[in-house]
Every structure is written in structure tokens, then in C-alpha cells.
Amino acid sequence: MIIKGDDIKRLIPQRDPFMMVDEFEQQDENTAMTALTVGRGNYFLLPDGMISPTGLIEHIAQSCSALAACKKKEEDTAPIGMIVEVKNFCCHRRVRVNERIETTVTFGFSFGNMTLAHGISKTGEETIAEVDLKIFMQ
Numbered sequence: 001m002i003i004k005g006d007d008i009k010r011l012i013p014q015r016d017p018f019m020m021v022d023e024f025e026q027q028d029e030n031t032a033m034t035a036l037t038v039g040r041g042n043y044f045l046l047p048d049g050m051i052s053p054t055g056l057i058e059h060i061a062q063s064c065s066a067l068a069a070c071k072k073k074e075e076d077t078a079p080i081g082m083i084v085e086v087k088n089f090c091c092h093r094r095v096r097v098n099e100r101i102e103t104t105v106t107f108g109f110s111f112g113n114m115t116l117a118h119g120i121s122k123t124g125e126e127t128i129a130e131v132d133l134k135i136f137m138q
Contacts, residue, residue, distance in 0.1 A: 001025065001026075002023055002024070002025045003023070003024045003025070003066075004022060004023040004024070008021055008022065008023075008024060008066070009078070010069065010078060011024060011065065011066035011069040011070065011078055012062050012065045012066050012069070012078050013065070013078045013079075013080055014062060016041070017041050017042065017043040018043050018058075019062070020036055020042075020044075020055065020058050020059040020062045021034045021035075021036055021059065021062045021063055021066055022034075022035050022036050022037055023035040023036075024063075024066045024067075024070075026067065026070045027104075029071065030067075030106055030107040030108075031067075031104065031105070031106045031107075032063065032066060032067040032070070032104070032105055033102065033103065033104050034059075034062075034063040034066060034102075034103045034105070035100060035101065035102050035103070036059055036100070036101045036103075037098065037099070037100045037101075038051055038095050038096065038097050038098065038099055038100075038101065039097065039098075040097055042055070042097075043055075044058065045097065049096055049097050050094040050095060050096050050097075051094055051095045051096075052094070053089070053091040053094065053129070056091060056094070056095070056101075056121060056128070056129040056131075057083070057086060057089065057129075057131055057133075059101060059103060059121065060103055060105060060117075060119035060121060060129070060131055060133065061081065061083050061133060061135065063103050063105045063119060064081065064105050064107070064115070064117045064119070064133060064135055065078065065079060065081045065135075065137075067105055067107065068081065068107075068115070068135075068137050079137050079138060080137070080138045081135050081136065081137045081138070082135070082136045082138075083133055083134075083135060084114065084134040084135060084136050085133065085134035086131060086132075086133060087131070087132040087133075087134075088130070088131060088132045089129070089130070089131040089132075090129065090130050090131070091128070091129050092126075092127055092128050092129065092130075093126070093128050094128075095123060095128060099123050100123060101121050101122070101123060101128070102121070102122050102123070103119055103120065103121040103122070104119070104120050105117055105118070105119045106118050106119075113136050113137050113138060114134060114135070114136055114137075115134075115135050115137060116132065116133070116134055116135075117132070117133045117134075117135055118130075118131070118132050118133075119131050119133065
């Protein structure tokens with residue numbers, strides 16, 4: 001099932017202009033696909049009309065938060081998460097206004113409130129960013 005529009009707000013605590021997920025679809029217990037179409041009002045948009053690399057990391061982190069919310073199956077409260085560690089980040093290219101980012105996030109090992117996650121973002125078939133995150137979820 002694809003979740004989009006205001007229903008995304010059930011999954012992530014961020015609100016405009018910081019929301020970095022437009023669509024969400026859970027693939028299995030530990031994998032989800034998300035999407036974001038970069039708008040002119042995006043908080044991470046730089047004067048050159050492209051999203052900052054930190055914006056790509058934030059998009060992937062919010063994608064992880066949405067997956068964590070689906071795993072909890074609590075529809076009224078989005079989990080609060082914090083990035084504890086960023087490893088192996090590679091930004092192959094930044095995205096422009098009106099481009100659509102499609103991201104796959106996969107959860108790996110979890111212990112307590114800590115989860116290791118891997119994210120890959122693409123536009124079409126082109127990989128634009130990859131990262132490994134350690135996330136604390138509350």
C-alpha cells in the first residue's frame with residue numbers, strides 16, 4: 001500500500017518545510033521505498049537550485065523513520081529518531097527542483113533503540129546517493 005499526502009504525517013514527526021518524504025511503501029518488515037519531489041520551498045534547497053548533500057541524508061533518515069513507524073504499527077504517533085552516525089556517505093550528484101528522488105531503505109541489525117540502516121537514493125535508474133546510518137529511535 002502506498003501512503004502519501006497528509007497520511008505521511010502519521011509516519012514521520014517532521015512538518016513543512018522540513019518534510020522530506022512525499023510517498024511511502026513498505027516492501028517487507030525491514031525494507032521500504034520512499035519518494036520526494038523536490039519543491040521550491042524545500043528547506044535544504046541551496047541558491048543554485050539544488051538540494052544540499054545534507055538534505056539527501058535527511059531524506060534517507062526520514063525514510064527510515066517512516067519504516068520504523070510501520071514496524072511499530074502505532075498509527076497515531078510517529079517515532080522520534082536521531083541520527084547517531086553517518087558512514088560511507090557518497091553523493092554522486094545533487095538533485096534539482098522538480099526532480100523526483102526514489103529511495104530504498106533497509107534495516108539491518110537492531111539492538112534496543114539503535115538500528116543500523118542502509119539507504120540508496122536514485123532519480124530514474126541513476127544512483128545519486130548512498131549512506132549507512134546508525135539511528136536511535138524513541
